[in-house]
Amino acid sequence: MATTPAEEESTMPADINVLSEPQTSTETVGIIGLGSMGGPMSQHLCSALPGGVHVTARHAMDVARKVGAAGVWHDSAEDLARACSVVILMVPDMPDVREVLFKDDGLVAGFNGAAREALVVVSSTVDPQGVIALGEELRDATQGRVHLVDAPVSGGEEGAKEATLAIMVGGSDEDVSRVMPILNSLGNPVHLGPLGCGETAKACNQLIVAATVSALGEASLLAERSGMDVAAMFTLLQGGFAGSRLLTVNKDRLVNHDHHPSGAAKFMVKDLGFVQGIAEATTTATPLTDALRQVFIGLTEDGLGDENVTVVQQYLAGQARDGQ
Numbered sequence: 103m104a105t106t107p108a109e110e111e112s113t114m115p116a117d118i119n120v121l122s123e124p125q126t127s128t129e130t131v132g133i134i135g136l137g138s139m140g141g142p143m144s145q146h147l148c149s150a151l152p153g154g155v156h157v158t159a160r161h162a163m164d165v166a167r168k169v170g171a172a173g174v175w176h177d178s179a180e181d182l183a184r185a186c187s188v189v190i191l192m193v194p195d196m197p198d199v200r201e202v203l204f205k206d207d208g209l210v211a212g213f214n215g216a217a218r219e220a221l222v223v224v225s226s227t228v229d230p231q232g233v234i235a236l237g238e239e240l241r242d243a244t245q246g247r248v249h250l251v252d253a254p255v256s257g258g259e260e261g262a263k264e265a266t267l268a269i270m271v272g273g274s275d276e277d278v279s280r281v282m283p284i285l286n287s288l289g290n291p292v293h294l295g296p297l298g299c300g301e302t303a304k305a306c307n308q309l310i311v312a313a314t315v316s317a318l319g320e321a322s323l324l325a326e327r328s329g330m331d332v333a334a335m336f337t338l339l340q341g342g343f344a345g346s347r348l349l350t351v352n353k354d355r356l357v358n359h360d361h362h363p364s365g366a367a368k369f370m371v372k373d374l375g376f377v378q379g380i381a382e383a384t385t386t387a388t389p390l391t392d393a394l395r396q397v398f399i400g401l402t403e404d405g406l407g408d409e410n411v412t413v414v415q416q417y418l419a420g421q422a423r424d425g426q
């Protein structure tokens with residue numbers, strides 16, 4: 103793994119374990135992707151696993167801060183794969199998944215170098231058909247030794263920190279049975295069917311999230327511009343059929359027009375694209391998905407894509423002004 107000059111001049115932080123030799127335990131777990139979701143997830147894995155969790159990242163100091171002493175450091179994904187029987191990927195998208203797997207010092211090189219049987223768990227939100235194809239490619243590249251499970255999550259940064267994530271799992275019964283005890287430490291995993299079913303469920307989840315947060319943004323503007331107390335209205339609605347987890351978590355954001363990042367809205371463009379792909383494969387009409395995707399494409403083009411998904415409120419506010 104490439105390092106910056108500053109990293110090369112300093113020794114590894116004292117609170118990261120450095121392996122001098124690969125471990126061979128068949129129960130070791132690694133995680134790659136220590137962002138706003140993967141960081142808290144790695145901490146829960148550290149608490150749940152007697153041997154801690156194996157990690158690698160572009161910046162060692164990030165690992166020291168997010169994982170601490172229970173993180174077993176590796177210089178590359180290849181080294182990590184030599185030590186682990188299960189590796190969880192929490193990287194942004196399929197190109198990142200493929201890079202971690204197939205680059206010269208990636209996971210496949212490590213699995214093959216150690217002739218290791220292993221499972222790769224893709225917790226990123228990716229295309230369901232793409233993950234099915236990836237499972238076949240991964241088996242071919244490792245002589246059938248490495249299998250894939252898809253286990254995307256929902257619940258946001260809050261759910262990752264509290265270990266209350268909804269975890270949508272796809273894969274064979276045998277493969278999923280091996281990873282369920284690990285995923286249990288992160289939230290509520292449910293096996294939904296064969297490989298790809300987890301990502302299909304996540305696409306459905308994102309459709310519901312996009313629709314709900316857009317409705318909340320639109321409703322907040324209607325109430326605000328009608329002279330209403332938006333906070334009081336949302337508190338009231340929480341007790342009725344309009345109540346939802348999204349309303350509970352995002353009420354203050356919408357009342358205060360606070361859309362600071364905690365999951366970028368721009369990712370909804372690809373997620374809703376996955377819904378459209380599933381719709382084409384299943385000949386399902388998706389008029390709502392089609393309209394919502396245009397909203398998120400529009401706000402991304404307006405430079406709002408790096409904000410929280412509640413930024414749809416700001417985008418719709420601008421659209422209303424433009425129409426006057």
